[in-house]
Amino acid sequence: MRVVIVGGGISGLALAYGLHSRGTEVTLLEAGPRLGGNIQSRLQDGFLTEAGPNSFVDREPTLRTLAASLGIEDRIRTADPSAKRRYVYTRGKLRTVPMSPPAFLKSDVLPLGARLRMMGELFTPRAPEGDESLAAFGRRHVGRTATAVLVDAMQTGIYAGDMEALSVAAIFPKVVELERKHRSLVLGMARTQAAARKALPAGEGATKPSGMVCSFDGGLQVLVDALARKLGPAARTGARVVELRREGDGWRLAVEEHGQRAELAADRVVLATPAYVAAELLRPLDEKLAARMEGISYAPVAVVHLGFAPGSMPPPDGFGFLVPTQERRRVLGVIHASSTFPWRAEGGRILLTCMVGGAKRPELVELDAAALVTLVREELRELAGVTAEPVFTEVVHWKRGIPQYHVGHLARVAAIDEGVARLPGLHLTGNAYKGVGLIDCIREAHTLADTLTR
Ligand SMILES: Cc1cc2nc3c(=O)[nH]c(=O)nc-3n(C[C@H](O)[C@H](O)[C@H](O)COP(=O)(O)OP(=O)(O)OC[C@H]3O[C@@H](n4cnc5c(N)ncnc54)[C@H](O)[C@@H]3O)c2cc1C
Structure with missing residues (x-):
């Protein structure tokens, strides 16, 4: 089986590495002059800057496991402990975001009335049917003021979005799941933590992910460079895919590479580009599918x-x-x-x-x-x-x-998945569909690598 991956951001790279390390013949084509997509760390004048993502939160083993298999786990650096303190600018000054319920009660991040309203979270009514915006979800659970200050600040830090438009089920699926099971998030968290403590034999707590913000000693580029080293010539830069068409049971791609147009055959093609690029490539094959993808x-x-x-x-x-x-x-x-x-x-x-x-x-x-x-x-x-x-x-x-995962995103992605399933041998991955964080992208790429090699 010959797999061609279009797009050399973290999604394409993690997938290519997953396939390559299982012995699958894989070629990754990246339009730009370098690999990494949004990830780009630069050392200039004594400052190490990140053009895109800055860090990841060590909440699940996905990225650590990848780093370990690349031999770079020892290059992961945890943020200074002081980074646990975060601030929000509200009512004319920077105020500390409290990290525990007792700290919250004493904190001035919200006016007293809004803090009292937050205690009413325990009595949140059941969720309405259908997809809900993050703002509506927030107001139902913690009230108007806490939503406008804390919920909006939180989404701004990840999505830079509009909380009235973002779908809570698409961006915070675990939170919605907690609500579905327990109605109140506070109750749900308390019960989950108690159950986790019970299930964990003494001493095993030390092995769970730290929950801390992390990066690498040379920035996130360290991860990209390690993946690129493993892939070697299988990852080609300066190779823009401009056309995709069916050929027998497989696919044929037209590629503009260093000023030359070439053609490439593949049994499987994975589009790991932004959704609007994938939409353009798929338009001649399925106009409706392309329109759905472009709607992201x-x-x-x-x-x-x-x-x-x-x-x-x-x-x-x-x-x-x-x-x-x-x-x-x-x-x-x-x-x-x-x-x-x-x-x-x-x-x-x-x-x-x-x-x-x-x-x-x-x-x-x-x-x-x-x-x-x-x-x-x-x-x-x-x-x-x-x-x-x-x-x-x-x-x-x-x-x-x-x-932006707007209200309706999950239904849109389900429809996109159906459309893609009608094009055998074609697959999508990347941050447009099932999670925007680096860890989400790597997790999705691994799931796809499993599917492709099953
Ligand atoms: C400013 C910013 C800050 C962020 N901060 C964080 C953070 O702190 N933590 C976190 O976890 N996430 C963060 N993210 C999100 C995260 O960086 C991205 O979701 C992730 O890097 C996306 O990876 P990707 O591979 O899916 O897409 P991309 O990185 O967009 O890669 C897609 C690749 O496809 C290539 N391509 C496009 N068209 C073609 C074509 N025709 N042929 C071949 N190749 C093509 C592109 O050149 C690109 O390299 C941030 C994002 C941004 C923009």
Whole structure:
């Protein structure tokens, strides 16, 4: 069996490696000059920046297991313990997000009335039928104010989206499952934790994932480079797939590679590109399927890195802060990259990574680099009191950054799966369908590798 994978982001790479290591003949074609897709770590002027994803949360073994099999598990670095502290900008200042119920009761993150309303979570009514927006789900469980501040901040940090449009079942399936079983999330979490404690023999707690934010010593690029090394010439860059057609029981791909057009035959083809690219390739084969895929929208995001000289400002505390939409500010959030991962800025330098735009302010991503740096500096001054002059700046524009799983997403993906099943030997993977996090992409790729080699 000869498998061709289109797209060399983490989804395509993890799949290619999964197949390659099982002895399947695989070719990965990546349009760009480098592998990794959204992942791109760069060391410049003593600052290690991430153009796209910054980290992963060590909540399940998927990524660690992959790293171990690549021989790079010892290069995983856990965030500084202080990164457990997170802030949200609300009611005119940065306030700590409480991490436990007792801390929450004492915290000023929400006004007293909203904190009391949150206790009413225990009496949440059963969910209505059908898909529900994250905002509606949040209001039903924790009330209007907590939803506008905490739920919105949380989704902003992952999706940069619009919580009135995002489908809670698609973006937080485990939370919806908890509700389905226990009605109240607080009750559900308490029962799940108690059951887990009971099921775990003494001493085994130490082996469970840390739940901490992690990266690699050289940034997430370490993972990409290790995958690329294992794949060797099976992964080809500068190879854009421009056409896909059926040929007998298999497939034929037209590829533009280094200025030349070539053709490639495959028994199985996997499209691991963004959904809008896969849609274009599939349009001649199934117009309806292409339209469904194209309907998955992407939030644009600009990533603005500011680097500061040692001693030019007090090192910022904690992981960073998020800004709920209702504050009507121009930044979505700021990661205190050098406080979270101190090795990312040499010799006491300070690195801040600021996110701008998202589904609610897409026009800001149209600004040029200089305007974005000015905007971010103004916002940092007003929100966090940062007045120091940066010695380093870098701006990355993601015009179609993060896929948005809107209400109806699960039904859309089920219909896409049905359409794809009518094209034997064709498969889809990638962040547009079943999870946007790096770990989701790797998990999906592994599931597909199992299916293809079964
Ligand atoms: C700003 C930002 C911050 C993020 N932060 C985090 C984070 O902290 N943690 C986290 O877990 N996730 C984060 N994410 C999400 C995560 O980075 C992505 O979901 C994941 O990297 C997507 O991987 P992918 O392989 O599915 O897609 P991509 O990385 O988009 O890869 C698709 C690849 O397909 C290639 N391609 C396109 N067209 C063709 C063609 N015709 N022929 C051949 N190749 C083609 C592209 O060049 C690209 O390399 C972030 C995303 C962004 C944008």
